Amino acid sequence: MTNIAIPASAYVAIGSNLADSAQQVLRAFTAIAALPHTRLCSRSSLYLTAPVGYADQPDFINAVAHIQTSLTPQQLLTALLEIEQQFGRERTFRNAPRVIDLDVLLYNDLQQHDAGLTLPHPRMHERAFVLAPLVEITADITIPGRGQAVDYLQATHNQDLHRVGDDWQRQ
Structure with missing residues (x-):
């Protein structure tokens, strides 16, 4: 009997x-959609946000992708780090400007803390630039161990966040 991996x-x-x-x-x-054993299910709009942590840098464009994948959480993280490297990401200091930043936010309802990967992402519930695009594509999403993402989004109302025009989001 063959085991079939459920995405x-x-x-x-x-x-x-x-x-x-x-x-x-x-x-x-596009790069995420091209990952092996992975399908891009939906993507959020693009959001313009102020930097967090290190303020003396340009504003960010942020978004969230929903995927189905047969990659393990660690394999997914490794693949995302490879995409960052292909894009030319340099890690000069914490919260430095970056050409691309890819973070695994959620993987099913998994809660884990391993070297290099904590799920759910440990600060996602504090950041409007994560929560707004996440709730946009899956309004009733729950953050394992915390609760409804929409409740945390309401608590971030004082964070500067602007959805950018449709001309940037769909090609």
Whole structure:
């Protein structure tokens, strides 16, 4: 008897503030969709947001991708790090400007803390730039161990976030 892997539902945060950031995010959607054993189910609009942590840098374009994948969480993370490397991501210091940033937010209802990967993403519930695009594509999504994402989004109402025009989001 052969075991057939049932694809997991996963969400990936995408951000960029260098090298035509809107185009970098759109390229990232394409690169994620091309991952092996992975299907892009939906993608959010693009959102313009102020930087977090290190403020002396350009604003970010952020989005979220919903995928189904047979990759394990660690394999998905490794694949996303490879995409970052292909895009030219340099890690000079924490919260530095970046051409692309890809983070696994959710993987099914999995809760784990391993070297290099914590699920759900440990700060996603604090960040409007993650929550707004996430709730846009899956309004009733629950953050495992926390609750409804929409409730956390309401708590981030003071964070600067603007949905950008449709001319940037769909190609």
